[in-house]
Amino acid sequence: NAGVTQTPKFRILKIGQSMTLQCAQDMNHNYMYWYRQDPGMGLKLIYYSVGAGITDKGEVPNGYNVSRSTTEDFPLRLELAAPSQTSVYFCASSPRTSGGWETQYFGPGTRLLVL
Amino acid sequence: KNEVEQSPQNLTAQEGEFITINCSYSVGISALHWLQQHPGGGIVSLFMLSSGKKKHGRLIATINIQEKHSSLHITASHPRDSAVYICAVSPTETSGSRLTFGEGTQLTVNP
Numbered sequence: 001n002a003g004v005t006q007t008p009k010f011r012i013l014k015i016g017q018s019m020t021l022q023c024a025q026d027m028n029h030n031y032m033y034w035y036r037q038d039p040g041m042g043l044k045l046i047y048y049s050v051g052a053g054i055t056d057k058g059e060v061p062n063g064y065n066v067s068r069s070t071t072e073d074f075p076l077r078l079e080l081a082a083p084s085q086t087s088v089y090f091c092a093s094s095p096r097t098s099g100g101w102e103t104q105y106f107g108p109g110t111r112l113l114v115l
Numbered sequence: 116k117n118e119v120e121q122s123p124q125n126l127t128a129q130e131g132e133f134i135t136i137n138c139s140y141s142v143g144i145s146a147l148h149w150l151q152q153h154p155g156g157g158i159v160s161l162f163m164l165s166s167g168k169k170k171h172g173r174l175i176a177t178i179n180i181q182e183k184h185s186s187l188h189i190t191a192s193h194p195r196d197s198a199v200y201i202c203a204v205s206p207t208e209t210s211g212s213r214l215t216f217g218e219g220t221q222l223t224v225n226p
Contacts, residue, residue, distance in 0.1 A: 044216075103148070
């Protein structure tokens with residue numbers, strides 16, 4: 001299994017440009033998440049999904065959009081990029097269990113620089 | 116005040132030393148997670164626990180639910196243990212296995 005994959009690894013955007021960060025998992029996990037990590041700060045949840053067709057906002061959703069048309073894929077869309085969106089973005093997934101919580105598996109991250 | 120606080124923020128040790136990283140949280144939780152972020156940026160889950168103690172190799176994680184506190188111990192530390200260690204909790208009031216993260220503890224182990 002490849003686990004959680006993310007593309008691209010690194011991207012430079014100009015202010016006002018748009019892009020999509022790709023995330024895919026091959027573990028048949030129901031739950032998927034997008035986080036951003038700023039220097040010296042903890043991971044912040046942007047959006048999450050509990051299954052195909054279902055998404056919800058996290059702590060810092062402004063400036064981002066997501067979709068979940070399949071179990072495997074969870075792309076993150078940045079519209080009108082701003083310098084404040086310079087960060088490292090991590091995608092993660094976890095299985096759904098009866099206990100309601102489970103280990104999360106992280107992708108390798110995408111480093112985004114907005115100039 | 117963050118819901119998850121870690122201490123220390125930075126820790127430098129000599130190879131072979133016993134290391135403790137602490138995590139305190141202020142909300143009711145379903146589980147607590149310890150994660151490791153490698154110098155290259157990758158994040159892996161080390162432990163998930165809701166009570167007691169877990170051990171994996173030289174790593175030991177403990178949790179005291181009543182005191183809302185967890186510790187991560189590393190015995191016989193080695194330079195390859197150098198990484199950022201992150202505490203995260205699954206708050207009981209959230210859905211979808213969402214996590215709230217601490218800011219991390221940067222550990223450097225010198226040979």
